[in-house]
Amino acid sequence: MSAWQLYALSGLAWFGVGMWGLFAHAHWVRKILAVNVAGSGLFLVLAALARRATTPAPDPVPHALVLTGIVVGISATALALSVARRLAEVEATARLDEDATHEPAAPPAGADARAGGDAAPPPAGGGAPP
Amino acid sequence: MSAGLAIDAALALVLPVLAWAVVATPDLRKAIVLFMALGLVAALAWARLAAPDIALVEAAIGTGVTGALLMSCVPWAESLTPASRRARADLALAGALAVVACLGWAIRALPEAGPGLTPAVLGALEVSGVEHPVTAVLLNYRSYDTLLEIVVLVAAAIGIDAVLPDDDARRRLAPPARSLVGVLSHLLVPGAVLVAGFLVWKGAHAPGGAFQAGAVLAAGGILLLFARRLRPVPFAARALRGALLAGPLLFLGVAVAPLVRGGRLLELPVAWAGVLILAIETVLVVTIAIVLLMFFPARVLASSRAPAATVEDPP
Amino acid sequence: MTALELVAGALLCAGAAFFLAGTVGLLRFPDVYTRLHALTKADNLGLGLIVAGLALDAGSVAEALQLGIIWSLVMVSSSLSCQLVARAARRAGVAPWRRR
Numbered sequence: 001m002s003a004w005q006l007y008a009l010s011g012l013a014w015f016g017v018g019m020w021g022l023f024a025h026a027h028w029v030r031k032i033l034a035v036n037v038a039g040s041g042l043f044l045v046l047a048a049l050a051r052r053a054t055t056p057a058p059d060p061v062p063h064a065l066v067l068t069g070i071v072v073g074i075s076a077t078a079l080a081l082s083v084a085r086r087l088a089e090v091e092a093t094a095r096l097d098e099d100a101t102h103e104p105a106a107p108p109a110g111a112d113a114r115a116g117g118d119a120a121p122p123p124a125g126g127g128a129p130p
Numbered sequence: 131m132s133a134g135l136a137i138d139a140a141l142a143l144v145l146p147v148l149a150w151a152v153v154a155t156p157d158l159r160k161a162i163v164l165f166m167a168l169g170l171v172a173a174l175a176w177a178r179l180a181a182p183d184i185a186l187v188e189a190a191i192g193t194g195v196t197g198a199l200l201m202s203c204v205p206w207a208e209s210l211t212p213a214s215r216r217a218r219a220d221l222a223l224a225g226a227l228a229v230v231a232c233l234g235w236a237i238r239a240l241p242e243a244g245p246g247l248t249p250a251v252l253g254a255l256e257v258s259g260v261e262h263p264v265t266a267v268l269l270n271y272r273s274y275d276t277l278l279e280i281v282v283l284v285a286a287a288i289g290i291d292a293v294l295p296d297d298d299a300r301r302r303l304a305p306p307a308r309s310l311v312g313v314l315s316h317l318l319v320p321g322a323v324l325v326a327g328f329l330v331w332k333g334a335h336a337p338g339g340a341f342q343a344g345a346v347l348a349a350g351g352i353l354l355l356f357a358r359r360l361r362p363v364p365f366a367a368r369a370l371r372g373a374l375l376a377g378p379l380l381f382l383g384v385a386v387a388p389l390v391r392g393g394r395l396l397e398l399p400v401a402w403a404g405v406l407i408l409a410i411e412t413v414l415v416v417t418i419a420i421v422l423l424m425f426f427p428a429r430v431l432a433s434s435r436a437p438a439a440t441v442e443d444p445p
Numbered sequence: 446m447t448a449l450e451l452v453a454g455a456l457l458c459a460g461a462a463f464f465l466a467g468t469v470g471l472l473r474f475p476d477v478y479t480r481l482h483a484l485t486k487a488d489n490l491g492l493g494l495i496v497a498g499l500a501l502d503a504g505s506v507a508e509a510l511q512l513g514i515i516w517s518l519v520m521v522s523s524s525l526s527c528q529l530v531a532r533a534a535r536r537a538g539v540a541p542w543r544r545r
Contacts, residue, residue, distance in 0.1 A: 003138045007179060008237060010142035014149045016230035021153030023222030029158060029200070029207040033165060036196060037149050040172060043188065044145070045237065047179045053246035058180050060263035061247045064272060066184050067264070068279045070192045071341060071418075075286035077196055078425035081203055082290040085429075088210045311532070314525040321518050353522075357529060 007048035014041030028084035032077055039073045134178075141175050158207060162200045169193025182337035183264045186329075190345035195422055198352055202426060259403025261335040268339065269407045273396050277385060280378050280414060287374065287424040291365045296428045303358050311357050322350030326419075330411050334404065340411040344418025351423045362428035370420065377417030381410050449501055456498030463491030476542035477534045485527045489520050 018038025025031050043066045050062035148168040155161040169192055176185035251263050251271065258266035268276050326343040333339030354360035364370070384406055388397040398406055470483025496516040500509035 003135065003178070006135075006138050006142045007175060010145050010175075012230060012234055012237070013146035015233060016226050017146055017149040017153055019229045020222055020226035023225045024219055025153075027158075027207070027210065029203055029210070030153075030161070033158075033161060033200060034153055036192075036200075037152050037165065037168070040169065040188070040192060041146075041149060042233075043184065043192075044172065044175060045233070047176060047181045047184055049237070049240070050181065050246075051179050052243045053248050054243055055245050055248040057248065057263070059246035059248050060251050060267050061272070063181055063183055063264050064267035064275070066181075067187050067268060067341060068275050070184075070187050071279050072282050074191050074196050074199075074422075074425070075282050078199060079286045079289050079293075081199060082294045082427065084210075085203065085206055086293045088206050092209075311525065311528050314521055314528065318518070318521045318525055321521065325518070353525065353529075357525075 004048045004051040007051070008045050011041045011044030011046075011048055014038075014044060017041070028087070029081070032080050032084065035080075036073065036077055039069065043069060137174075138178055141171070141178065145172060145175060159201075159204050162197060162204070165200070166193050166197040169197070183339070183342075186337060186342045187345065190342060190349065191422075194349060195345060195352070195425070198356075199425055257400045257403070259398060259400070259405075259407050260333075262333060262337065262339075264337070265333050265339050265407070269410065270398055270403065273381075273385070273398075277378075277381050277396070280381060280417065283418065283421045284374060284378055287421045290424065290427060294427045294429060296362055296364060303361060312359070315354060315357055315359055319350045319354065322346050326415060330408070330415055333411060334408065340414040341418060343411075343415045344422065347415060347419035348422035351419060352426060355423070355426055362423075362426070365424070373416050374420050374424075375417075377410075377414040380413045384410060453498040453501040456494050456501065460491045460494030460496075460498060463487045463494060467491060477539055478531060478541050481527050481531055485523050489523060492516055492519055 015038050018034050018036075018041055021034030021037060022031055025034060046062045046066050046069075047058075050058040050060075053059040145168070148164065148171060152161050152164045152168055155164060169189060172193075173185045173189045176182070176188060248263075251267060254271070255261065255263060255266055258270045260266050260269070326347040329338040329343040329346060330340060331338075333342070351360060355362065384398070385396045388394060388399075464487065467483050467487025470487060471480050474480045474483055493516055496512045500512045503509040503512065
């Protein structure tokens with residue numbers, strides 16, 4: 001097995017793990033984090049494919065595509081995070097009357113039980129995979 | 131050779147495992163730290179794949195700035211109740227496997243390994259205005275990609291300002307006492323400016339360029355923001371809007387100018403290509419740095435507040 | 446193998462040992478302050494040794510100087526981020542570890 005195949009397989013597995021995280025997590029920030037993981041895995045696949053060329057230096061076109069992808073990826077991440085935060089702020093003000101004491105920073109895993117009735121769950125992270 | 135392959139195999143094994151750790155760790159803060167570790171280990175893989183440009187940008191933007199961005203979300207994200215709809219683990223697994231199968235099939239369906247696009251890129255390098263193939267692809271052969279990418283960046287910054295307008299514009303700065311942080315940031319920020327300039331200039335003939343330089347410049351700014359030594363510039367400020375638009379506008383101007391003389395869109399005159407590319411990249415550095423800084427909006431109840439502090443509600 | 450290469454190799458190994466020690470400290474030390482101590486001390490010195498080793502092996506003086514600049518930038522930025530992390534931890538009320 002040559003080096004590029006090794007890295008392409010690794011990138012494929014990495015990408016798959018990220019996609020699983022995107023589908024499996026309910027928390028928006030976790031979803032956004034998972035999209036970033038998947039995106040980096042995809043970049044590894046592309047960089048490995050660039051090494052496939054029979055020329056001594058790797059193919060520069062996939063490299064340029066990855067560079068563009070990284071920048072578009074952070075733009076999407078930043079926008080998705082701000083939308084998630086806005087939703088969190090709106091939800092917090094909507095729920096203000098119910099729990100006036102508002103315990104801060106309950107771990108997200110245990111917080112399932114008190115999921116409010118106002119669930120409007122658009123997958124914030126799924127907007128634009130890079 | 132075999133030692134090299136052993137390193138490759140170890141990296142190829144470690145990266146998906148680390149990715150798994152990022153996705154599966156229950157604590158968000160730990161997951162983000164692992165994500166940054168993943169990005170740094172991946173830098174070794176980029177080096178092994180002879181991709182120094184990707185290593186620089188992915189480490190600076192994909193890991194550094196993205197990690198800081200995610201970390202600055204922890205204070206509000208930890209109190210976020212997940213959507214009541216619980217994702218089903220088996221469906222998630224099936225979906226991920228399906229997507230991976232599609233990607234694997236696409237890779238296998240590629241034509242047999244040939245020289246790729248390298249000969250075409252190298253053949254036209256003499257008339258591209260630069261000596262580094264990746265920069266030639268980014269700023270000359272496929273410059274519409276880069277132009278649209280800048281538009282995406284600016285659009286994201288505008289979108290963020292629309293969704294989360296700054297409401298902490300009068301945030302108090304740290305006192306200018308000669309603390310260690312102050313002294314160190316006075317040392318580091320000029321260094322960041324210097325490195326950014328070096329990277330832009332270097333990009334013409336070696337790995338480097340506007341994105342690496344913009345990320346380094348933004349890193350200096352983000353550091354000052356976190357140390358409370360820089361007030362977030364209000365989006366309404368004319369100077370900020372001007373600097374933000376300077377990059378895309380100059381790029382657009384250069385793109386459209388050939389049409390006047392009967393040329394084609396984004397066609398760079400051979401004699402001027404080097405100068406034009408350097409000018410575009412230099413202005414883009416400022417735009418990129420400002421946009422990356424704008425990704426950290428100044429909000430009350432924001433990253434600046436320690437999680438243990440009293441929770442305040444937005445007005 | 447020339448004497449210069451031998452010295453460079455020894456410096457690189459010593460640097461790697463410092464990184465290993467810093468990593469062990471990061472994993473084993475009890476609180477955020479001591480971990481920061483392990484990381485910054487070990488990594489700055491370790492990176493310095495590695496840079497020195499690479500500079501001996503570098504092709505030109507300019508290359509060696511660039512490596513030196515990298516080291517100084519990393520030193521300033523790591524001490525700065527160390528300060529910021531420690532301050533944030535203190536503001537968040539993390540008490541320093543004490544032997545019981």
